[in-house]
Structures are given as C-alpha cells and as structure tokens.
Amino acid sequence: MTGDGLGEPFASGREADVYALGDGVVLRRYRNGGDATGEAAVMAYAASFGYPVPRVFRVDGPELEMERLDGPTMAAAYLDGKLSLDASAHIIADLLRRLHELPGRGGTGSIVHLDLHPDNILLTGRGPMLIDWGNAGDGDPDFDTALTALILAQVAIGSIEHEIGADAGTVLDLLLPLVPGDPLAKLDDVVAFRAGQWTMSPEEVAALPTAAARVRGTPMTA
Ligand SMILES: Nc1ncnc2c1ncn2[C@@H]1O[C@H](COP(=O)(O)OP(=O)(O)O)[C@@H](O)[C@H]1O
Ligand SMILES: [Mg+2]
Incomplete structure (x- = not known):
C-alpha cells in the first residue's frame, strides 16, 4: 500500500515503481528518493x-x-516467443547507434543511456522505445555500448538472475558485430563503474571480471 491514493504499481523495476494515472499517462517514482529532473x-x-x-x-x-x-x-516479447534473438540484437544495436548520433549537450561526446538492456526497451506500435533514463546524460558512446554488453554478459553467466538466462549470451554474440564504435575500448572503466552502482550486490560485483571476460571472449565476427 502506498497510502497516497495511487494504489498498487502496475510495474516495478529495481529502482522505481510505475503507476497508471489513466488517460495514457504513467507516474514513475523512485522508491529511495532520487531526482528525476535530469533524466526528464x-x-x-x-x-x-x-x-x-x-x-x-x-x-x-x-x-x-x-x-x-x-x-x-x-525481454518479455522474447520469452513469449514473439521476438527472435537475432531481431533483439538488431533492435539493441539500432537503439545504441541512433542514441550515439545525438550530440552531447555540453559540446563533446554523445548522449548515453547507461542502462540500455532488454528490460528497458518496450516494443510498441511505434517501434521499439527506450525507457528508464535515470543514468542518461552526456558521455562516451563506447562506454555506453560496453555497459550494455557487460549487462548481457552478467545475465549470460548467471550472475544476474533473469529468465532469459544463457540466451542473453547469444544476444551479446549477435550484438557485438552490429554495434557502432568499439565495444571493448572502455570495458575496464565500465567494470569499475558497474561495481560502484548501488543496485549491484556483492556477489554481482565479485562476478564482474567473469562477465567482462565473457564480453571479451565473444567472437567478433558473426
Ligand atoms: N512510459 C511507460 N509506459 C509503460 N510502461 C512503463 C513506462 N515506463 C516504465 N514502464 C514499466 O515499468 C517498468 C519499470 O520501469 P523502469 O523505468 O525500467 O524502472 P526501473 O529503474 O525500476 O527498472 C518497465 O519495465 C515497464 O514495464
Ligand atoms: Mg528498468
């Protein structure tokens, strides 16, 4: 119960609850405070x-x-048999490429999302759309791409529990040849960044080197 008349959230992630307000509007609210001004x-x-x-x-x-x-x-569409792993990889690569074409607002780099993975992509009648912009800002596009790869690898090796499981590794293998830029260039920095994210458990942090090795070990040619 929220006690503020919103009722139960219709969806919840690791950081936020999402409530339907009616009229095609949702309210997303951070559970532990946090400020959504920047992401908006x-x-x-x-x-x-x-x-x-x-x-x-x-x-x-x-x-x-x-x-x-x-x-x-x-992720749900794949688990429901409605989307192939290959199509998933192409959609992720396309969202990364189009995002990294947006110039950074500070005059350098591009816009980066820093949490672009299959639970943050909604497949709508208007095409795939990207949600959960809490980490987004100006940044290095290769860093963003490496983070997407690392998250997929964490799921692939079973460090992050997700129904997709090892199939995330197949998406990773299919994705790497498609992405713009160099997905490995910033991988070490990304591991350090990921280790500092409060959503990561100690076990997940401990498994990051294995996940990074999974990214590096991926065949770069399909
Ligand atoms: N604009 C939206 N329209 C419909 N559903 C949404 C929208 N934004 C978020 N959701 C739903 O809420 C879930 C959690 O939102 P998300 O922004 O990813 O929060 P978290 O940071 O907690 O992962 C999503 O997986 C999705 O199901
Ligand atoms: Mg999310």
Whole structure:
C-alpha cells in the first residue's frame, strides 16, 4: 500500500515503481528518493531529435509523469516467443547507434543511456522505445555500448538472475558485430563503474571480471 491514493504499481523495476494515472499517462517514482529532473531533460532532448522515448509531462523530485507506452518489454516479447534473438540484437544495436548520433549537450561526446538492456526497451506500435533514463546524460558512446554488453554478459553467466538466462549470451554474440564504435575500448572503466552502482550486490560485483571476460571472449565476427 502506498497510502497516497495511487494504489498498487502496475510495474516495478529495481529502482522505481510505475503507476497508471489513466488517460495514457504513467507516474514513475523512485522508491529511495532520487531526482528525476535530469533524466526528464535528457528525455526531452532526445525526443527533440525524434529518438523513441516516452513524452514527459511533468517532473517533480522523484516523480516523473510521462506518456504510457503500450507493449511488452523486449525481454518479455522474447520469452513469449514473439521476438527472435537475432531481431533483439538488431533492435539493441539500432537503439545504441541512433542514441550515439545525438550530440552531447555540453559540446563533446554523445548522449548515453547507461542502462540500455532488454528490460528497458518496450516494443510498441511505434517501434521499439527506450525507457528508464535515470543514468542518461552526456558521455562516451563506447562506454555506453560496453555497459550494455557487460549487462548481457552478467545475465549470460548467471550472475544476474533473469529468465532469459544463457540466451542473453547469444544476444551479446549477435550484438557485438552490429554495434557502432568499439565495444571493448572502455570495458575496464565500465567494470569499475558497474561495481560502484548501488543496485549491484556483492556477489554481482565479485562476478564482474567473469562477465567482462565473457564480453571479451565473444567472437567478433558473426
Ligand atoms: N512510459 C511507460 N509506459 C509503460 N510502461 C512503463 C513506462 N515506463 C516504465 N514502464 C514499466 O515499468 C517498468 C519499470 O520501469 P523502469 O523505468 O525500467 O524502472 P526501473 O529503474 O525500476 O527498472 C518497465 O519495465 C515497464 O514495464
Ligand atoms: Mg528498468
């Protein structure tokens, strides 16, 4: 119970609860405080280039009101037999490429998402759309790509529990030849960054070198 009239969230991730407000609007609220102002600005900036992101209506501290998207996550669509691993890899590569074409707002680098994985992609009637922009900002595109690869590898080796399991490794293998830039260039920095994320358990942190090795060991030619 939330005690504030919102009822039960219709979806929850590791960091936020999402409530339906009706009229095609959802409220996403960080459970542990946090400020959504920055991510709302990045979302609006990306949207101004036509990037597929939900429209933001209101932001107030940990609360973000945005357009409700209709459709399953990429992970759910795959588990439901509605999307192949190959199609998944192409969609991820395309979202990374299009995102990294957006110039950074500070004059260097590009926009980066820093949490681009199959649970943060919704397959809608308007095509695949990217959600969960809490880590997004200006940055190094290769860093962003390496982080996506590392997350897939964490699932592939069983460090992060997910129904997709080892199939995440197949997506990783299919993805690496498709991505723009160099997905390995910033992998060491990404491991350090990932180790410092509060969502990572000590066990997950301990397994990061194995996950990084899984990224490096992936055949680079399909
Ligand atoms: N704009 C939206 N429209 C519809 N569903 C959404 C939207 N944003 C988030 N969700 C749902 O809420 C879940 C959690 O949201 P997300 O932003 O990924 O939070 P977390 O940081 O907790 O992972 C998503 O997997 C999705 O099912
Ligand atoms: Mg999420």
